[in-house]
Amino acid sequence: MLLPILLQSVLLISSVFSFDFQPEKEAEKPNIVVILCDDLGYGDLGSFGHPIIKTPSLDRLAEKGIKLTNYYSAAPVCSPSRVGLLTGRSPNRAGVYDFIPGPKLSEDNRDLVHLQADEETIPAMLKSAGYATCLSGKWHCNSKFNSPEQPQPGDFGFDHWFATHNNAAPSHENPNNFVRNGEKVGELEGYSCQLVVDEALDWLSKKKIESPFYLQVNFHEPHEPVASPQDLVAKYLPLAENENQAQYFANVENMDKAVGRLLEYLEENHGENTLIVFSSDNGPETLNRYARSFRSYGSPGDLKGMKLWTTEAGFRVPGIVYWMGKETASGTHDEVVSGLDFLPTFAELSGAALPQRTIDGESFAALLDQGEFLRTKPLIWSFYNAINDHVVAIRDGDWKIMARLKNGNAYLPKIENLYEGNEALLKESELADFVLYDMKNDRGESVDVSSDYPEIFEEKKNRLKAEYQGLLADSPFWKRN
Template structure:
């Protein structure tokens, strides 16, 4: 944290950012799919080659307490886009094709706020914020603030190799040659070079499908991992390396266009890693949560703590590291502050701007970090973090069983489920969450439980009942 405080004091020192149109920063947010906390070399992976992301971390700052908004993809993306806890906006789980769940038009997104303020905007890659993709029955990326979009509903299909399901601005484009991450990088680079309005600042949201199943990787990269012992390991490692290569190409384009000095780059993942522990047939899923407990779909750290790298040349000290907790929910208020754009006041925001921390101050977080995932693996479904303390709550479902994908009739059951058993962890001393201190620290439990219950109640009181909800 000390490195952060000393090295980033210049960031936001110029109040003219909000006043001068030409000085407003550009934003490039890069989101991976199921990339684990332990999947990058700069986060301790001893095998996977990630030279471009390692370089990005050296050029900028590595976040060691970076969180996703949720331990599952659609929910996490909804939180990032709105700054609101995903259950509050009704994206309770991942969204299957044709599902009723979607990010409603009534929600204000970071893209729409920046677009209204004069930014050119682009979404490339995985969307996963509606079930009825490329249909007028639900909002599409273009309805949520993106002037240009080249997207898929969920995964690249049929695999990462030569995907066939991309849509550009409402028009299906057919088979694309190459691997999904490179296809996505190609489109983003084309837009940066010739598709955007270069008289405007830009917000580009680049969402890789990697390393989510169904995984496919170039043979020449698979060959880098000839010592891999388990079936699918080399394929997975090569998949992450291929994504790293795509990031390198994006950074090179930013540098070649001389945009680096005024572009904040934020790289992260939507949730923790998929592993062989969940799908017997997922022989390619060899993601690592590093030292963390759990994985994707867990409310423990392995499900929600993810890699996070920030780069802003000249304004972030190269090689910095921060243990300040930062969450996907914070993206909307942070980018708004950096751009001089007023955050919405007609909707409750659960995230907080971390811009002040880049001036050497702590994040001014009015509400504690909070996660809820009704369908989490294991009984722990809700968590709250206060400093080093993390309180985890089980949920008593009674006779209700939630198996399978979200269905509209589940809305009321989700909202009526009650908190039960509490677990308490000190993350500074016990990052792996192995020592439950609830019995030893009843006063801490009591204080945090009160805040957890209040937040849980408020979030679910606002959450839509999809059985009754309107578009």
């Protein structure tokens, strides 16, 4: 009889210790909230210099936390940028080279493109460390959305997801294309950013388990088709060039109001330990670049280019980090930080194990703790469908070097996808026409300084060649069947 009694005692003690101490251990892990805008330009927030648009919620977040002036998205367009953020890897390694259209048969196999099942993501990584996970907003990581033919958000670690394939349709107002955990929702009343926050707050309020959480809020704003509340539009009409510009300004402020609602809830309910990261997927859309972009009045600030460019405005966007309830560094910081860095940073802060594969990002936890972060890896972008000619670029310390791609005597045409039809062309092409910019003194990329710094130019050119060849070697070519 003694052994059963002892066994019961051990089990009882174990359960007591488990009950008493496990929640405390879990509480040490921060809740993590990622807020991602769509096509928000570097100069579109008040705290980043916009002279008209009012963004008090995000301005306060930047004032209390860390304002990142050298923050980069993983790509100058949406789908690859989102894939890079989720995986911590260059989106080229995942085979996502441009935005992902719907499943219309394409000669270049673009209809096949999707985030593949073997890619390991932030929510899956954090879920393994005890986190509850939720996605609310835009997905845009596969061509066949809400289809069993391709993995969906739930297959990458999201316990709960409320999402659209791409844009809110028919516009931000009363969208009808949201899907919740595989079920179509139908037409909703209200504006997309507010509906996305409604869903996030509902999930948070119903979350039963006492565990840390990862919440990713992906706004559609201010991507076209832009639609904004009339009271906000009326507020900006006297300050804008026309009603379309007033619509854009109001769109950004409406997003800021949605952020304010989310921050207020987090402060009241999870203010003791919640890390918040805010950014945009890429730079601002060019006005009238396509028929429906007539309200695209986004600002690149003092940067060169726009969305779809590999110059700075294509992927240098607002970045803000704030850790509720923790004493961290604050103020304006010019350390080079990327959306690729989220995964390794969250791994370090949560104690989760890093995926056992190439990770291009680096943890910036030291920036939070010590106010300093020294990047050891260059950031590389290879965007074959860039509007500008220099489609390959790296940011390495204070320097940025860019190049065109050439095959024989001809420059490569614009390429939307890598597939069997252009594999030989890509692999036989070489980098050419290098340009070098001093980002510390010329972030507008106005002067090529390659001839002024020949040794640095040669070093950076060799590094770009090596980085690009390594990336290309790891880039899959989509093949049918």
